Amino acid sequence: MTTLDTYETRCEQLFLAGGNAAVRRAAQEGLDALGPQPDLYCWLALGHAAEDEDDHDDLAEEAFRAGLALDRDHLGLLAGYAELCLRADAFDHPGRADRAVALSRRLKELAPESAEADRLAAAERRARRGHWEDLRMAAVQGTIASGHTQEHARTLDADLAAGGDAVRAADPTDRAAAVRAATVEALAGPRNAPVRFLGRHRTVVWALSCCLALVTNQLLRQTGTVESLSLWGYLWLLPVLLVDRRFAAVRKEAEARYVTRLETELAAGHDRETPVRS
Known part of the structure; x- marks a missing residue:
């Protein structure tokens, strides 16, 4: 039987190659085969978020929330969801934009020196640009x-x-x-x-x-x-x-x-x- 690591490796390779749709297909295939997995929900969400379109952002948020419901301290989910919220339009999606602060705080409490925290800090700097x-x-x-x-x-x-x-x-x-x-x-x-x-x-x-x-x-x-x-x-x-x-x-x-x-x-x-x- 294909393991979680195998699906994660597939998702990672496809993501690095720029195949966002392929990442989503691989992650969904893994979820169908293995059942709910925070790591696969993270890849599914990232595959949607990378498109940077409203419809995909909505689907990314659903995947992030589904993953965090399974593991509220998952660093990848926290960082990815916070990045999604940071770039949200405060007028069109006020709730999503407001959630960025809480997600960022939670990630920095859990792992302030992690790669995910560094990535989020870079996203926060981009969000503050004029x-x-x-x-x-x-x-x-x-x-x-x-x-x-x-x-x-x-x-x-x-x-x-x-x-x-x-x-x-x-x-x-x-x-x-x-x-x-x-x-x-x-x-x-x-x-x-x-x-x-x-x-x-x-x-x-x-x-x-x-x-x-x-x-x-x-x-x-x-x-x-x-x-x-x-x-x-x-x-x-x-x-x-x-x-x-x-x-x-x-x-x-x-x-x-x-x-x-x-x-x-x-x-x-x-x-x-x-x-x-x-």
Whole structure:
């Protein structure tokens, strides 16, 4: 019979791979097989909470509460539920937002030096951030995302220069290799050469596009084509944004394939462990 540790390991691996739906399926499968378990309710809740959507937040709260009903001192449940409550809108969910204080206090009483307490402290710092700091963090994340596009484009060029076959034949269980293989498959060929070029030189192209946008808007105003603020010049930025979306879509599809493959392999391992009843 599959043990609780096996289900927890499956959930952890799927969660680290970004497979939130797969985590929920594995946790629910464990609950169906083993009955109510605080650890599995914790994984089920985390799989919902990671989606950061209202419907999933409601289901996450149900799972957190079900787990805490079994073990009111479960550190993972306390920390996860407190994080969920911290990010709740006080206007839409006043009760949920108020519960964050009690949950945080309980966790710090039980294990103030634990990893869960440290994680919750980081979440509390994020919750105290002001509007301008949120904007600054969003700008930083945008810069990082643009760097990913350029990095993946250059890696793609190197893989194509090497023929691409080595990447396609790489270990499919390696997440990075899976992303590279999917990128080669999706963006190879002369038709995608402009996409690869723009991605490889994204920083320069972005700066040039911004300059062209400003010059175009200025010319439109000077010639009387537009009388006030013009947005037409910003169309120069569209190709770069489309390239970002293309690379992001390829990465997302590759990661989804990887999670599906991982879930299948973990489920197959579970089937081998579970004896067939006669």
